[in-house]
Structure formats: structure tokens, C-alpha cells
Amino acid sequence: MKKGLIIVESPTKVRTIKKIVGKDFDVAASVGHIKDLPKSRLGVKIEEGFEPEYVTIRGKRDVIKKLKSAAKKAEEIYLSPDPDREGEAIAWHIAEELKDLQKPIRRLLLYELTEKGIKEALARPSELDPRKFESQKARRILDRLVGYNLSPLLWEKVKRGLSAGRVQSVALRLVCEREREREAFEPEEYWTIEVVFETEEGPLRAKLKRFQGKPVKPKSEAEAKALVEALKKASFVVERVERKEIRRKPAPPFITSTLQQEAWRRLRFSAKKTMLLAQRLYEGVELGEEGAVGLITYMRTDSVRVASEAVEEARSFIAKNFGPDFLPQKPHVYKSRKTAQEAHEAIRPTSLARTPESLKPYLSKDELALYDLIFRRFVASQMAEARFERTEVHIKGGDFELLASGTRLLHPGFLAIYRSEEEEENTLPPVKEGLSLRLAEIEPRQHFTQPPPRYTEASLIRTLEEKGIGRPSTYAQIVSTIKDRGYVETEKGYLKPTELGLLVNDLLTAHFPDLIETGFTARLEEALDEIEEGKRDRVELLRKFYETFEQVLKKAQEEMASLKAGVPSGVKCPACGEEMIIRVGRAGAFLACSRYPECKETRDYVRDEKGVIKPVEKNRETGEVCEKCGRPMVVKRGRFGEFLACSGYPECRNTKPLTTNISCPREGCPGKLVKRRARTGKIYYRCSEAPKCDFILWQEPIDEKCPACGAPFLVRKKQRRKEYKVCPQCDHKEELS
Numbered sequence: 001m002k003k004g005l006i007i008v009e010s011p012t013k014v015r016t017i018k019k020i021v022g023k024d025f026d027v028a029a030s031v032g033h034i035k036d037l038p039k040s041r042l043g044v045k046i047e048e049g050f051e052p053e054y055v056t057i058r059g060k061r062d063v064i065k066k067l068k069s070a071a072k073k074a075e076e077i078y079l080s081p082d083p084d085r086e087g088e089a090i091a092w093h094i095a096e097e098l099k100d101l102q103k104p105i106r107r108l109l110l111y112e113l114t115e116k117g118i119k120e121a122l123a124r125p126s127e128l129d130p131r132k133f134e135s136q137k138a139r140r141i142l143d144r145l146v147g148y149n150l151s152p153l154l155w156e157k158v159k160r161g162l163s164a165g166r167v168q169s170v171a172l173r174l175v176c177e178r179e180r181e182r183e184a185f186e187p188e189e190y191w192t193i194e195v196v197f198e199t200e201e202g203p204l205r206a207k208l209k210r211f212q213g214k215p216v217k218p219k220s221e222a223e224a225k226a227l228v229e230a231l232k233k234a235s236f237v238v239e240r241v242e243r244k245e246i247r248r249k250p251a252p253p254f255i256t257s258t259l260q261q262e263a264w265r266r267l268r269f270s271a272k273k274t275m276l277l278a279q280r281l282y283e284g285v286e287l288g289e290e291g292a293v294g295l296i297t298y299m300r301t302d303s304v305r306v307a308s309e310a311v312e313e314a315r316s317f318i319a320k321n322f323g324p325d326f327l328p329q330k331p332h333v334y335k336s337r338k339t340a341q342e343a344h345e346a347i348r349p350t351s352l353a354r355t356p357e358s359l360k361p362y363l364s365k366d367e368l369a370l371y372d373l374i375f376r377r378f379v380a381s382q383m384a385e386a387r388f389e390r391t392e393v394h395i396k397g398g399d400f401e402l403l404a405s406g407t408r409l410l411h412p413g414f415l416a417i418y419r420s421e422e423e424e425e426n427t428l429p430p431v432k433e434g435l436s437l438r439l440a441e442i443e444p445r446q447h448f449t450q451p452p453p454r455y456t457e458a459s460l461i462r463t464l465e466e467k468g469i470g471r472p473s474t475y476a477q478i479v480s481t482i483k484d485r486g487y488v489e490t491e492k493g494y495l496k497p498t499e500l501g502l503l504v505n506d507l508l509t510a511h512f513p514d515l516i517e518t519g520f521t522a523r524l525e526e527a528l529d530e531i532e533e534g535k536r537d538r539v540e541l542l543r544k545f546y547e548t549f550e551q552v553l554k555k556a557q558e559e560m561a562s563l564k565a566g567v568p569s570g571v572k573c574p575a576c577g578e579e580m581i582i583r584v585g586r587a588g589a590f591l592a593c594s595r596y597p598e599c600k601e602t603r604d605y606v607r608d609e610k611g612v613i614k615p616v617e618k619n620r621e622t623g624e625v626c627e628k629c630g631r632p633m634v635v636k637r638g639r640f641g642e643f644l645a646c647s648g649y650p651e652c653r654n655t656k657p658l659t660t661n662i663s664c665p666r667e668g669c670p671g672k673l674v675k676r677r678a679r680t681g682k683i684y685y686r687c688s689e690a691p692k693c694d695f696i697l698w699q700e701p702i703d704e705k706c707p708a709c710g711a712p713f714l715v716r717k718k719q720r721r722k723e724y725k726v727c728p729q730c731d732h733k734e735e736l737s
Helices: 010-026 063-070 085-101 115-123 129-157 168-184 220-234 256-267 271-283 308-321 365-381 457-466 473-483 499-511 518-534 540-561
Strands: 003-009 025-029 074-079 105-107 190-201 202-211 236-248 388-396 400-411 438-450 488-491 495-496 569-572 579-585 588-595 605-607 614-615 623-627 632-638 641-646 655-657 658-662 671-677 683-687 715-718 724-725 733-735
Touching: 003 010, 003 063, 010 025, 010 115, 010 271, 025 063, 063 074, 063 085, 074 085, 085 105, 085 129, 129 499, 129 518, 129 540, 168 473, 168 495, 168 518, 168 588, 190 220, 202 220, 202 388, 220 438, 236 400, 256 271, 256 457, 256 473, 271 365, 271 457, 271 473, 308 365, 388 658, 457 473, 473 488, 495 499, 499 540, 499 579, 499 588, 518 540, 540 641, 569 614, 588 605, 658 733
Parallel strands: 003 025, 003 074, 074 105
Antiparallel strands: 190 202, 190 438, 202 400, 236 388, 236 438, 388 400, 488 495, 569 579, 579 588, 605 614, 623 632, 632 641, 641 655, 658 671, 671 683, 715 724, 724 733
């Protein structure tokens, strides 16, 4: 009989753990949850204390049978799903299935899948945590009560297949509100004036700061020109030079949210991709003769705590590889948020002996990039501060005051291993007080205030974390959900609400303002934490929530406008002059005449930068004929952009991509370039003969031959807010008028 059975949730972990525990232990996987609420009904006994009706997930009966069989052959059972609330729920459900065997059942919390981590956990197993399970149960029931009731409401009022969730709807609201802020934004003109002086050591660039003792903020070209003319007549002298040392501390090691943010900023990985890669690094990677090893600690954490032995390892690594000047006298200690789960560590390598360079043969390109990021961030977190000298040169010229500032690196400290590309030195030529300066050039520049930027995945996750919405295990799922549901799309790396997303958000904020308000959601998260801490009762929380929610839901069912029937758009019907209404069909939102069926006019529409609805001209004919029925093909707009469709729809449903008139540049290929939209929202052009021809172009082609080399087309390229026609084959570039 085996000494013990270790049950994990992931089959990948089985291989890693088996290699370490040897023949005394059997290791099996539950392959995620084995039980959940039923899909076909609410599954919550509201009148019986909100008790969940868990059922075995389809396909898991055989898994349970195998676990029972393995458990019968073991003296003890160790439940080791992930060390978080979801993992605790998996452990409890497995324990319920195995309790009749009457064998000791213990909880094994594995924060790193290494020999040291696993053996230490086996030496100190714990009991199952009922409070953590109660907290997960409360979260699951809250999400079910909201989703099970709101989603059918959207099916009735908008269209089937939509969903609304307790947290995803808050994230959607944030994205939509940012879009409304951008639409309402009115840009304001302003000017800056930079002056270049000649010195013996090189040019000195300074910015005009004050005139006649007041800050200079020219609002128009005329104001700027007047200042320029006055500057030309002034004599300039260095009034004073100020130098001071600036110290910059390293950032703490990664937690889930900061890893997702930095992986987006540096590697352009989505939150979902980052977590999938991190999961692989945590669960174990085959390292040749060493076998499967977990390379990082558990990746769902909100704590920056680091084990003392890991700190000592980092300090030894720094002393050996960088020298004593890079090692602070005392280890850096970082403070977690007050809601952090301090049982977890920060995300760090399980061993600094496994450098990114040494792992190159075993990891994919993306796995290596993420591991390298985690490795560098952790080492940097225990390195000395970076030291800079900041120099400010104050320049006087009559009534004008100018400032030149520069930064010189004195000691790189942690920047020696963790430095951003944008962190460049800006040194000034050496000048002394009293030096007369010769004016070389004055550069007035026009600017306009910018609207708040759309969220990226990284900045949305940062906002969710700052507002206390969601937890480390849910950030990536929240973002993925609003994208997968078609509520949000990615445009040039930014999250933009779709028309469907805007319409759904308007309905939800009008009828459920508190439910999807950030403060309310954050307070619910705190309440869930309090259940885990034993400070709050699960049933009390659910009852209080549901009493209010049920009333609001009933009112919304009666009063919410139906997009199937249509809502006012403010646009006049071009056929009859009556108002058009917004309706939602299978292809998305569209305009229809309110006099239907008397008037059958419909139009696609777009919104301008101010959010005003603009009808799109009627589907235009292209001269192409449908090869299936002989009717004209017309241009239509769908979720992924324009496409060709048969004008005989719905009798004929033939569609095909919208082609350009530009031939594929591959020799002998008869195809034309076709405009497509990727799942990320980015536009690209591929050959119409795909998959036979794999030519892809990521810039918009222009049907003009290159005047320099004769290439068949040019491409549109944006640089520094200007657009150019650029040859993809040579250096030719000309500005687009």
C-alpha cells in the first residue's frame, strides 16, 4: 500500500511531483473542479439559507472513480489543488467524495513545485479550511444570482447569447465611461517655446518658464509669436546652476496584477497569455536530466512577501554577479496591501541558479521572455538604489526666465539588471553661473490637450486592483470575458467598447446603477475577505444582497427598454423623415425606421469622435456578381469590418472578403490583397488565395508604384503624428497630403 496519495488539479503537476516524492506516494489529478452549480437551473436554495446544489460536472464521473480507486490503495490522502479559494473548493469537493473511505485527509499547500517546497509541505500538512471554502461558496453564489438573472434579461431585451456578470459588468462600465469621457473632451490649444543656446561644449536646450514673474502659457500662435519676437531681443545669462542627487528605489517583486501589467508593457502579452505562460512555469518544465521542475512560485498572489531564504539567495547572487556596490546594507522589505493574502509569497524564481540563459534550450520563446522578466524583477528588488545627479540651469534674459534640466547616472544600482528602454540620460553641457549665452534658435511648438487614453489590458487591471474589484485569480478572466462576449474590442492595443457593449452598458447602468458601481463591488470583495477571516456570516451577506437585488431586478424587467423593439436614435429616416431607432440583430446594432413595416428603410451606422450617430450610406454595389445566384454583390459591415454579401440575402447567404485592386506581390500568384481584421482588432491584408498563398501585410497598401524602385504598391505609415507613403522594398518615403 502506498504511504500517501497526493491529489492535484492539474495533470501537468503530476509529472513534476512524482519525480520528487518517489515510489512511496501516488499522484493523481482531478483536472480542475469536479463539482459546480448546475447549468440548467439556478442551483441555489434561496429559502434554505442560500445552500448551493452542487452537481458532478459532466465527464468527471470517471475522474472521481479513478481517484477513489487510487485512494483505496493509500494510507493517507493529501489534497493539493492550488493554494487559493478556488483550490480550496476543489479540495472540499474531492474530500466529500472520498470521506466514506474513512482515511486521513489532509490539505497540502504547494507554493512552489520544487523538491524543497514539496518536502516542506509534506512535513507540515494542514487541515481543510472551512472559512476559505465558505468565502468561495459565497462568491460563486453571488455570481450565479447575478448572472443567472441578468443574462436572460439581456436575452429578452437585446438578443440571445449575451451575458452579464457581477464583476465583468463593472469592468465594461469602466471602459464605456472612459469612452464617454473621450467623446465629451474638448481639446485646448497651447504652445511651448524651447530655446537653443550655443556653448563651447555643445548646444544647451532650455524651456521658457516665466515672463515678468508669471508662468508662461501661450494659448495661441499670436501669443507665441509675440514672445518669440521679444526673446530675440533679449540678452541671456546663466543665473544659477543647481545640482542634487536623486535616488530611485527598485520596485517590489511581482504580484499577479503587476506581472500582467509589465508583461503587457514590455512584451505586449495579454493578461490571459501571461497567466497561461506563468501557469506552465509554475507547474513544471522538463529540464533534461533534472526532469520536471517548477520554475516560479505560485502566480496568483497579491502579496509582496518573500521568504527569508529567497532574500538571502538574491543577496548572494547580487554580490557574486554584480559586486558589493550593488548590494544594500540591509535587505529591502516591501509592504503588501492590507487585503493581501500574506500566506502567499510574491512571484519569484524558485532558484536563481536557473538563470534565463541556462533555460534557453528548454523554454519556448514566450516562456523564456516571461521567466526572464520575473527573474530580473526579483533580483532587482534586492539591489541597491539607482543614483542620479539632476542638474537645473536657471537662465535669465530681461523679463524672461528659462530652465534647462538634465540627468546624469551616478550609479546604476538595480538598473543594471532591470532597465526600461525609455530610461535615457539627458546630460547638459557644463556651464557656470554668470556665463553669457548666445541665442542659436527659438522653437515654438503647437500642442493640444489630449483626451484621457483608452484603457489597455494593463491599465484596466491596474484600475480594477486600485478600486478593489476582483482578486488575483480573476483579473485575466474579467478582461477576457468582456472581449469574448463582443462588448469590447482591441484597437491598436487599446480597449474600445463595441456598439453592443455601449448599448448593454447603458441599459445596465440605467437599471442597476448600484450593482455595477465600483464602490459597491469593492465592498462585496471586502465582505468575501471577511468571511474567509471568520468576521462575517456567508448567509447573512447573501440574504442582504439578494433582498435588494430582487427588487431592482423586478423593476428592471418591467421598465427596461427593449432593443429588439428599438430605442430612439435621434436620426431621421432618409426615406420618410420619421425618426430611426436602434435595433440589434445577428450582425450587431443597426438603424431601422420607426414606421416599420410601412417603411422598411435600414442603415448601418458608426459614431464619430463625439459619439454622435452617423448613418452609413446604403450598401453599395461593387460590379461583382454572386456566383451562386447571379444577383449583385454589395458591401456590408459586420463585427470584423466590411465584407461582400449577396444582395439576395436571406435567400442567398453567399459572402466573401472585400478585395482591393492590388495584386499579390508573390511571383505567379493570381490573388488580390484582401482587407481583414484580426481577433485583436488589428487590420491586416492577406492574399485572396489563402491558404495556398501565405502573404500577409500589416500596413494599409496604396495602389501606387514606387517611383524609386518600381515596387507594385506603397504602404501607409504613421510617424510622429504625420502620415507617409512608404515603399516596403526601398527607402522611398513621401508625406501624405
